[in-house]
Amino acid sequence: MPTSADRITTQEVAPEAIDVDIPKRGMPVTIITGFLGSGKTTLLNHILQNQQDLKVAVLVNEFGDINIDSQLLISVDENMMELSNGCICCTINDGLVDAVYKVLERGDRIDYMIVETTGVADPLPIALTFLGTELQHLTRLDSILTVVDSEAFTAEHFNSDAAYSQIMYGDIIILNKTDLVSETKLQDLETYINQTKTKARILRSQLGVVPLPLILDIEIDQSAIASTQQASHDRSHHDHAHHDHGDAHTHEHCHDPECNHEHHHHEHHHHSDHLENDGFISISFQSDRPFDLDKFQNFLDKKLPIDVFRAKGILNFANIDNRYVFQLSGKRYELKTDDRGKSINNQLVIIGRNLHREELLADLGNCLV
Numbered sequence: 001m002p003t004s005a006d007r008i009t010t011q012e013v014a015p016e017a018i019d020v021d022i023p024k025r026g027m028p029v030t031i032i033t034g035f036l037g038s039g040k041t042t043l044l045n046h047i048l049q050n051q052q053d054l055k056v057a058v059l060v061n062e063f064g065d066i067n068i069d070s071q072l073l074i075s076v077d078e079n080m081m082e083l084s085n086g087c088i089c090c091t092i093n094d095g096l097v098d099a100v101y102k103v104l105e106r107g108d109r110i111d112y113m114i115v116e117t118t119g120v121a122d123p124l125p126i127a128l129t130f131l132g133t134e135l136q137h138l139t140r141l142d143s144i145l146t147v148v149d150s151e152a153f154t155a156e157h158f159n160s161d162a163a164y165s166q167i168m169y170g171d172i173i174i175l176n177k178t179d180l181v182s183e184t185k186l187q188d189l190e191t192y193i194n195q196t197k198t199k200a201r202i203l204r205s206q207l208g209v210v211p212l213p214l215i216l217d218i219e220i221d222q223s224a225i226a227s228t229q230q231a232s233h234d235r236s237h238h239d240h241a242h243h244d245h246g247d248a249h250t251h252e253h254c255h256d257p258e259c260n261h262e263h264h265h266h267e268h269h270h271h272s273d274h275l276e277n278d279g280f281i282s283i284s285f286q287s288d289r290p291f292d293l294d295k296f297q298n299f300l301d302k303k304l305p306i307d308v309f310r311a312k313g314i315l316n317f318a319n320i321d322n323r324y325v326f327q328l329s330g331k332r333y334e335l336k337t338d339d340r341g342k343s344i345n346n347q348l349v350i351i352g353r354n355l356h357r358e359e360l361l362a363d364l365g366n367c368l369v
């Protein structure tokens with residue numbers, strides 16, 4: 001991989017020639033895709049913690065009104081934020097093209113761009129945004145990385161077209177969560193993927209740990225997209241018919257400036273009915289009141305519908321000083337203390353199929369103190 005120093009040299013040859021509008025041509029871009037809860041953010045954190053001198057801009061997007069991921073990278077409520085390691089993070093609220101421009105127009109040095117898609121996203125329209133819009137002159141799509149939950153993955157792809165596309169268009173398939181499965185299961189998965197797509201490049205990982213030179217700046221010569229060009233053409237036609245700027249994932253957000261206010265005393269139940277992907281819907285819950293820990297655990301054990309596939313949140317519990325990061329993926333869930341102090345709000349996103357929004361929100365409301 002070229003060092004960041006190489007890139008700085010290139011960019012610093014004639015700084016005065018840098019056009020304010022188009023300051024960084026040929027910025028390498030890696031797209032991280034993978035189904036709900038497969039480990040995309042975990043991989044992203046591994047990259048950000050080990051990228052050494054590379055200054056990375058990450059663009060994150062979430063299936064839900066509340067962007068928990070970007071808050072787990074660092075706590076902020078702006079669209080653009082500086083991470084503790086000097087990297088920057090931009091949410092794709094206003095569209096992918098706009099987010100890329102926002103990053104490119106920044107005056108400071110950025111060597112690399114990583115886009116984390118939502119778990120229910122087909123990566124193709126996102127990739128085509130880099131390959132087929134004006135961004136093709138400013139960026140260079142390096143590769144698409146597909147993270148797979150080795151334990152949860154099945155040949156039915158969760159009955160999701162997006163999950164299938166993620167495998168088909170991934171340049172590198174990362175079989176993650178190897179700690180949760182047997183060697184036989186891993187080999188079966190590899191066999192299945194090799195049968196599904198030709199020349200699949202497959203890596204294995206636990207907690208997203210893979211050698212970075214194998215996944216960043218690899219300049220894949222024969223991309224998975226190119227080898228499925230006809231499918232790309234057909235589907236891009238379809239996708240562009242529905243999404244301006246190739247941005248398939250613009251989200252509705254709560255614009256209520258009071259929402260994060262310390263003395264705001266009403267629960268907010270956010271929702272975005274238009275967010276439907278392969279039947280998945282997301283339900284967001286916020287409250288400035290803390291949960292009762294026992295009631296919340298009882299809710300998880302007894303009331304959480306079986307069709308909930310993924311949930312994550314930043315939670316406060318009564319009489320406990322720390323805030324907690326809650327993660328549920330398939331049948332597993334975990335609550336980890338987060339030593340960044342209490343959050344202002346309880347924030348939880350629940351994703352699944354056939355969910356009864358009002359019932360779920362009422363059950364959650366009953367867990368509050």
Ligand SMILES: Nc1nc2c(ncn2[C@@H]2O[C@H](COP(=O)(O)OP(=O)(O)OP(=O)(O)O)[C@@H](O)[C@H]2O)c(=O)[nH]1
Nearest residue numbers: 035036037038039040041042119177206207327329
């Ligand atoms: N046991 C185990 N857990 C893992 C591994 N990688 C990630 N996880 C856990 O799986 C859960 C989901 O991981 P994330 O990285 O948030 O997954 P994601 O793909 O970003 O999730 P979405 O963006 O919501 O689709 C978290 O609780 C992680 O700690 C792994 O290799 N082994």
